[in-house]
Amino acid sequence: MARMSAEERRESVIQAATTEFARGGYHGTSTEAIARRVGVSQPYLFRLFPGKKAIFLATAERCVEDTIRMFAEAAQGREGEEARHAMGAAYIEAISEQPERLMMQMQMYLAVAAAEAEGDHEFGEAVRAGWMRLWDTIHLPLGADAHDTTTFLAQGMLINCLVAMGFPAGHRAWAGLGPSESSD
Template identity: 30%
Template sequence: MTSTDLPSGTTGRLSAADRREQILAAATVVFGENGYAGATTDQVAQAAGISQPYVVRMFGTKQKLFLEVMNGALGALLERFRAALPDPGDGTILEKRLGAAYIDLVDRAGVHRTLLQAFVSGNDPVIGDAAREGFVSIYRFLRDEAHFEPAQVSEFLGYGMLLSVLLGIELPRTFGKSADADELMLAAFGEKCREVLDVAGPSARRV
């Protein structure tokens, strides 16, 4: 094992499982920033602080890595949604709890943007199929576990895509420069706006 196989600041050996999670976390950011077509395994390796051949040995191809990243992002989303299902006893409506859970994913760098990148890759024969199935899995959750009516599902998914677009175009990073943009963000993110700005706003550190 060479020093380039270790992340910056790491002095000991990582287990294969930890190394895998390290690469997936880095790849989530890289794919979120550059999309599937624009990202490279070399960029992922640099972001993870390891060698590019190691990434290839572990995941095989960029396509397989992207699919794992996409499925991991979907899994994280559904996990947050399921955690928000139990009634907290405060009278908060379910749509609001699920919306807050979706926004809270800003604490997982790159997840929102990776999902958005996947959902606009429908023309790719492999990724497109996986993205469609992933989106339908969100629909199934809302229908079968959250017990939303069709109109609720449509409204909720539309709201989620609005949030994804605002994060995808990095509108929070411009907060304070445009009254209209600020108004849109406040309306969309609501009481979660401050948390979003802390993570993705003008003073937030780029990952």
């Protein structure tokens, strides 16, 4: 079996860190748990990334970039309402089928809030930069209308809460949001 390159190992760390950070958050996740999940030693982990913060930031960046790519692919060749429906459906499917993706997003927001409260603005700057790339990706297919973009993102945050709390598709809490018409 061929040895993994450092870049392949970095990728496996990001994948493992996504699972670990999604479950435990930044403060509740140890680099030991990430290294164990990847199958490497902690010292090797720190040859790939300078520290836990760097692992978290790389994982957060991946989470945002995956979401941006998903929205861009869903909106491709569409605009306005058609783009909104396609992006919304793609998002609901993604976070329903990959709940750790949703949990990682939520952990990103919590980590930013905690870091900002402690005076560390690096998390916030990185996550806000990703959020603005996400905004731009959504904004153009929606006709570059700030209100429509804000509404779409606000509904996305509501969807995050509904999925995280386990509301099934068809429940009245989903009314007007997409997975199916309300039946509960």
